[in-house]
Amino acid sequence: MIPSLLPTYNRTPMSVDHGQGSWLVMADGRRFLDMGAGIAVNALGHAHPALTNVLTEQAGKLWHVSNLYQIPQQQALADRLVEETFADTVFFTNSGTEACELAVKMARKYWFEKGEDRMRILAFEGSFHGRSSAGIAAAGSEKMTHGFGPLLPGFTHLPWGDHDALEAAIKEPNIGAVLIEPVQGEGGIRPLPDQCLKGLRDLCDQHGVLLILDEVQCGVGRTGRLFAHEWAGITPDIMMVAKGIGGGFPLGAVLATEKAASGMTAGTHGSTYGGNPLACAVGLKIMEIIADPAFLEDVRRKSGHLRQALEGLIAAHPDIFEEVRGSGLMLGLRCRVPNTDVLARAYEENLLIVPAADNVLRILPALNIEEAEMTEAVARLDRAASAVIAAAA
Numbered sequence: 001m002i003p004s005l006l007p008t009y010n011r012t013p014m015s016v017d018h019g020q021g022s023w024l025v026m027a028d029g030r031r032f033l034d035m036g037a038g039i040a041v042n043a044l045g046h047a048h049p050a051l052t053n054v055l056t057e058q059a060g061k062l063w064h065v066s067n068l069y070q071i072p073q074q075q076a077l078a079d080r081l082v083e084e085t086f087a088d089t090v091f092f093t094n095s096g097t098e099a100c101e102l103a104v105k106m107a108r109k110y111w112f113e114k115g116e117d118r119m120r121i122l123a124f125e126g127s128f129h130g131r132s133s134a135g136i137a138a139a140g141s142e143k144m145t146h147g148f149g150p151l152l153p154g155f156t157h158l159p160w161g162d163h164d165a166l167e168a169a170i171k172e173p174n175i176g177a178v179l180i181e182p183v184q185g186e187g188g189i190r191p192l193p194d195q196c197l198k199g200l201r202d203l204c205d206q207h208g209v210l211l212i213l214d215e216v217q218c219g220v221g222r223t224g225r226l227f228a229h230e231w232a233g234i235t236p237d238i239m240m241v242a243k244g245i246g247g248g249f250p251l252g253a254v255l256a257t258e259k260a261a262s263g264m265t266a267g268t269h270g271s272t273y274g275g276n277p278l279a280c281a282v283g284l285k286i287m288e289i290i291a292d293p294a295f296l297e298d299v300r301r302k303s304g305h306l307r308q309a310l311e312g313l314i315a316a317h318p319d320i321f322e323e324v325r326g327s328g329l330m331l332g333l334r335c336r337v338p339n340t341d342v343l344a345r346a347y348e349e350n351l352l353i354v355p356a357a358d359n360v361l362r363i364l365p366a367l368n369i370e371e372a373e374m375t376e377a378v379a380r381l382d383r384a385a386s387a388v389i390a391a392a393a
């Protein structure tokens with residue numbers, strides 16, 4: 001018999017009662033150190049007082065009015081994002097996959113209005129852009145698309161890190177946009193080197209192609225810059241944001257230049273819940289805290305500390321771990337044993353981390369995690385690794 005919850009997830013039998021900062025208290029009372037932050041969502045940890053206050057205050061005033069009317073919180077958040085980034089304009093969604101939908105529609109509408117047949121979009125193997133029809137077509141993997149055809153046409157997939165393949169493909173007729181994660185998340189924390197992102201921007205400019213960045217996982221301070229592309233000193237034409245921007249409240253956004261957004265006139269797109277007062281009040285507070293240069297500097301400092309500790313862990317367990325990679329507080333530990341073996345032992349140590357493709361364990365703590373908590377997390381990983389070795393002996 002089918003369970004009452006559609007069984008699309010392999011859930012760990014773990015039930016969280018409440019959270020505080022980087023700690024989660026299970027229904028049975030166990031306290032877990034949370035190094036996953038709901039897959040890079042709880043950017044300021046759990047039950048952050050400033051976020052709780054702003055949400056409950058807004059909840060007492062107004063939840064929803066519809067985008068038929070002005071929403072001051074939405075306007076304020078858009079203004080703030082425009083002020084802080086390359087973007088001239090913002091559309092709010094409730095999730096990353098909805099941001100993907102709009103990013104694809106926007107790019108296609110841009111070329112349609114120019115009267116050019118450039119509906120094809122280049123995307124990359126190992127990428128993840130959400131589970132909508134556009135999202136799975138953009139990612140293209142067998143795992144995500146199997147059984148869901150006919151797929152949204154127009155996506156061409158290139159191997160990750162193959163500059164020659166990119167250079168050849170981008171010259172082809174009908175290419176209108178390139179869609180890429182500056183740091184692949186689900187794909188196993190695979191960062192695109194700054195030089196490659198610069199080169200990609202140059203190629204896009206050379207061929208008049210729009211650059212769409214998916215910063216749903218790597219954006220909003222996660223890499224130690226407000227957005228990951230800032231490390232390469234380039235800007236996209238369109239950017240997808242979600243996860244951290246809501247800190248756990250559903251919120252996503254598409255940011256764009258005036259040029260890229262020029263086809264999106266009144267009536268061309270919409271969302272009932274997108275940009276509602278609750279989500280935008282929270283998003284605005286998140287931006288206030290995370291866009292502060294001192295906060296981002298702190299993320300970079302913590303990243304250095306955590307990375308160094310993880311390098312020590314690899315040196316201590318060379319049979320278990322191969323390398324640490326990533327950027328800021330978006331780090332991946334590539335394993336030499338099945339990552340799920342280490343994950344199971346980490347759970348036994350009351351530590352939450354997140355598996356990814358390429359046999360990687362993701363370490364995505366709250367950006368405001370304390371140094372002592374990171375040290376504790378690495379100590380727990382060290383015990384988990386020892387337990388894997390002991391079990392194999």
Ligand SMILES: *Cc1c(COP(=O)(O)O)cnc(C)c1O
Binds near residue numbers: 095097131181185214
């Ligand atoms: C999580 C994620 C998405 C999808 O976001 P949802 O909010 O789950 O729809 C898209 N792109 C990337 C890079 C992601 O990590």
